[in-house]
Amino acid sequence: MSGIQKQFGKVTALTKGEFVLERGEVHALLGANGAGKSTLMKILSGVYQQDDGEIILNGKTVNLRSPKQAKELGIYCVYQEVDTAIVPELSVAENIMLDTFSKPGNIFISNKKLYAEASKALQQLKAGNISVQQPAFMLTLAEKQLILIARALVHSAKLIIFDEPTAPLSVQESTRLFSVINDLKNNNVGCIYISHRLPEVFEISDRITVMREGATTQTFKTTETTENQVIESMLGETFRNELTKIHKSTSEILLEVNGLSDNNKLHDISFTVSKGEIVGVVGLVGAGKTELAKTLFGYNQFNKGSIYLDGKRVQAKHPSDAIKAGMALIPEERRKEGLFVHESLQTNATFPNLRKFSHRFFMNKRAEKEFAKSIVKSLQIKTGSVDTPLVHLSGGNQQKVAIGKWMSLDSKIYLFDEPTKGVDIGAKVDIFKLIREISEKGNGCLYFSCEVHEIIGISDRILVMYDGRIVKEFSHEDATEEKILLYASGGTEEQNERQKYKHSI
């Protein structure tokens, strides 16, 4: 692939995507969030068409107009958002064989044959324990991912793209995946591997290509490079500096959570947050971070445990109660949960506290405008005017609005759920600064993220979540990326020692 460009409306996702994959090679693709990795791969798998640039496969220029075409050429993709490729109502077998249905062939379908072929593919993945007859909505995230890999196997793919496959996987599940990838490699299948976890990238890949801000920066041979080199190529200097600043906290307890459980995802969660402290909560996708944030905020209900804020018990039946008590949530899905993207900045900014901007029943539009202007200024939001609908703002600026909308409320504690997701580097820095400023005013911050290095950079204290539990607490000084990942995927240090031991025998 060379010179690939792609724009979505006003967002430029790719400026210069370059990528070369050899037969039977595992090639890792790295880059910060929003660097354009997924977009490049979606172009390769026919989901999007590039605006410019060309793709050469086996020496021939190909024009990939649809996923179907890409698949016919043997290019398969295990998408980052697995649910986009799974049909929940259909059985596991049907999901594995999904691509066969749209191909011309027999009119009738024999279930027996379907089940047999699907089982075979699963067995190849050492996942024969998944029943092929159950509907796909019963599966866990990891199992769904296996289905997608099985789908590629069934069609003897020549090239498989793995887009962050290990994000939801535990250490054991990851190990199994790696052995599958190795098998594939031995069968001369090319693999593209996207991940944010450097250790595993170094373990599995032959070469590494790094992207930054929509462009390919560098390609390394894995054996000839170091993690630091790659990180530098990925992030750039300013960003790292920002993250290493350390912040002092007071010891006066602001938020206290005791034995919080719901009957579903959260189990016996206890922790505290002091005034002016930033507490990071880290865990894999699906570990329950979002669940915890929303439960604290009254969006989900818990059935055991208690929450105290500033010494007062909070019993939030609805987010409105939590807001009254002094909480603010910047949710993970900014566009879906945090903002009204078709409304103006002004309308968004005043919404959580309409009472302040109205006289009796009627809205005071002048006060609204003044407030909107004030946050544009203080958060340095780049926008044409306060009347511009938010869809026209960049992701980072949208995120600033999502934070700024709480500014009229004087909340005591802010819950940030993956606030840097899909935000460009510059804005990321601004957002970190903003979080710092908020904490410096004596407010508490809870920072939920699966980006381990970011967590380490910003937090005063780190809680690791695994499967709905808090399994470990680190101080800022003790935390390392490896230790966190280990706990986050359900391991403990002793266990790890033993495993290493076993390996060496």
Place this chain on the structure above:
Amino acid sequence: QPKGEGSAEATPVKNAEESENPLANKKVALIMQQNLGTFSAQYIEGVKEQVAAFGGTVTVFASEGDLAKMASNLDAAINQGVDAILIDHGTKEALNQGVEKAIEKGISVVAFDAGVEVEGVVVLEQGDQQMAEMTLEKLKEDANGEGNIVKIWVAGFAPMERRQVAYADFLKENPGIKEIAAFGAATANTALDTQAQMEVILKQYPNEGDITAVWAAWDEFAKGAVRAIEQSGRTDIKVYSIDMSDEDLQMIQNENSPWAASAAVDPTDIGRIQVRYAYQKINGEKPEEHIVLEPIFVDAAKLPENKVTTNELHEFIDGWGASDQGYSKALKELEESLK
């Protein structure tokens, strides 16, 4: 509905169950094509009242104007083994098959305005041609033999066809009277749809004298037309119609109502008479198979100052609501024995 003041409870039928009369305790099914509007409701009342007086029970099968459902309902009634089936409207194409089956099973069938053509079925019809003539004559008289009229009529129903015959003859005989517009459709919501259409016509002929009168071949049409005329504030147009329910009567009695006259058989009476013929058949009597119900002409001018209902109408209009048609000796005895 609430109990009306001073309402006499329908004379409770004593001892129907213990009665020794073989005609007591019969099951009657009433199969209706359409059951909207006050006419239908009054007709059902007539049926229920008469069957109750004979010590039987009625099941009403509604069809929402859907002929297929009506045919299915007829089947269902036959399967339930009723003693008599009363049919209200419908077409012969849809019903003949079912009616034949019923006759085979020895069920008495009496049809009203249904166009059913099967041996052994008593068919009731209103004096349709006569009703049309009565109202058209009155129209001519009021208009002094000259004028432009609007016809509201719909094809596809046997009684409507008969009314149309009289209407066509009338136009031929009276060249001074011209039809300037004709429309009409039997829908799920006839009166309201007609009102909308009449409003259209009125806007088309906005000047006084453009329209002398409206002749409506069915009271649901007349209702719509009258409302449209009243609301347009036009006082120059009169409405003549066929069929009359109590609701129509109230509208006729409104001050300055354009509704000038109607010809009809009392709907309650139709129900009663139909039941009587059914019981004659059950009793093995051999009534005539083609019964014409005598229509009554209701002239708005003959009505009293204060409003009356159809129950009291007989005081002012001769022959209303007092029909003895269809009684046989056995039936009188039956009714006496159950009182």
Place this chain on the structure above:
Amino acid sequence: MKDKSINILFKYGTIVLMIAIIIYFSFISDAFLTYNNFSDILRSISIVTLLALGVTFTLVVNGFDLSVGSTMSLSTVITASLMVWYDLPLWLVLILPILVGVLVGMFNTLLIVVIGIPDLLATLSTMYIVAGLHRTYTEGYSIYNNMPLVSGGTAPGELSQAFLWIGQGKMLGLPVPVWIMLVMVFLTYLVLNHTRWGRVLYMTGGNAEAATLSGVNVKKVKFSAYVISGVFASMAGILFTARVGSGQIDAGAPLLMEAVAAVFVGYSVLGAGKPNAIGTFFGAAVIGILLNGLTILNLPYYAFDIIKGAVLVSALAVTYVHAKNRFSAG
């Protein structure tokens, strides 16, 4: 280029269309452009506009109320029965049907918010159930002055003159229903565009999830929208009874489509891009003027349904094509 023209069509389409229709018809007929004809047109759309305002509220919260027609029918017969059967005083006659509208709204909320049935399906069911209820209530009869009762005797009451004035009277040169409509349109405009609560309604409709996380109780907001819709439908029913002078069965059913069409035509008025009071009023007016003009053109009545349907489809098409473009431009 194409996008731009759709945008202009979207913004000024309704108003240009209206002016074009008016000019065209006034050339064809002298009777068209008269004060009387326009006051008649306004009166003829007053009932539909009330219904449409209710639908507007439900659309604002991203719901949809298909049961307004039935609710109006129910309110029509209840209003008439309260006077005819029970001879109740005027204030009760005006309040009780409104309460029934509130109940229907609550039932819709139960289905949609508590049970979780999608809005259109839920209100479709309600539409049928309420239609059945209103027929059962009257036992198939229309309700009119001094009607005889099934149990014998005649009904004690009749529609009072004061009541009929609501539907048939005039005030300051305009029919009373027109005044009622104008007041209601203005109130709706005020509430939706200038109050805190209006803001909450629009935001809930725009993104229920984000509204919840901003502290809005979305269930309550939806509840209020459906109740208001029920209340508007009841008011339409009361107005209809007063206009016609009796309680007709199934009065509301045919008005449903017109009301829905009015709201969608009004979506775009002056580029609002969302359901709004003024737009709904203009939508109803365009349809009213169009139908009035078409009768002048002497079109058969059965063709009207096609034209109403076509207006609805065009309005929907412009709305959704515009939405698509706006979204992809974002």
Place this chain on the structure above:
Amino acid sequence: MKDKSINILFKYGTIVLMIAIIIYFSFISDAFLTYNNFSDILRSISIVTLLALGVTFTLVVNGFDLSVGSTMSLSTVITASLMVWYDLPLWLVLILPILVGVLVGMFNTLLIVVIGIPDLLATLSTMYIVAGLHRTYTEGYSIYNNMPLVSGGTAPGELSQAFLWIGQGKMLGLPVPVWIMLVMVFLTYLVLNHTRWGRVLYMTGGNAEAATLSGVNVKKVKFSAYVISGVFASMAGILFTARVGSGQIDAGAPLLMEAVAAVFVGYSVLGAGKPNAIGTFFGAAVIGILLNGLTILNLPYYAFDIIKGAVLVSALAVTYVHAKNRFSAG
């Protein structure tokens, strides 16, 4: 615990309900549990079942066709007119209405797939437009043998015996409409559950994005579902004409709700959890048996609408409560 009982209700509710109804009514009336009565019930549901099968197809692809009632009305009058007005041979009489159904399906697709109007709104508009068309076509008249024509004279043709046999004849002890229904249910079952194309339909409905990624042309699939729905509605119209022996206007409108209810009742039969052919048939049967039984109970006719509505609401409630639970459990 609660979840489990909802699950069981979901899986076996329809069948248990059906058995309960049958047992109850056979105690009440000897006439109920007879071969004749059941063959009549089957015949009475045959038309609704055809409509419902069409709706099933659109629901499978996650759409919804509200226009089937109108399409059936249109097909009814066209079928009758082809014989009565134009005296055409039988094969044309059977094919042309089907083509009209195809056209309606294409129009729906245009609105939904090309323009992007949501399914329910699009087909609601189509419903009104097609209803207007069918009245305009007949100028408001029903069509019957040798009817007088507006232009004078009488119509040349009448419904042939061969044609009427389709609606009124018997074959091997069962009415012909029942055979047609059973064959269609079986074909639909075969197509949806055992062919490649059936998987593609379900796939599209379950996750359109995944289907696109698998190389399915989602637009074409939706198109085919709406065309099939139109064809089924046309077949229902032909059957209706043959059963009734004339072309009634507005024949299909009252059947819409029953068809929709049948599909939703059938959603859950044996825990399918999705629209399916056998379920739809059972749904129609449950409603048919219920209505047949209720007439025996001598319930007033105007209460039937309430009961049908209640059945629909219960089916929807079970379906969506189940969906909610499944989702939260998944």
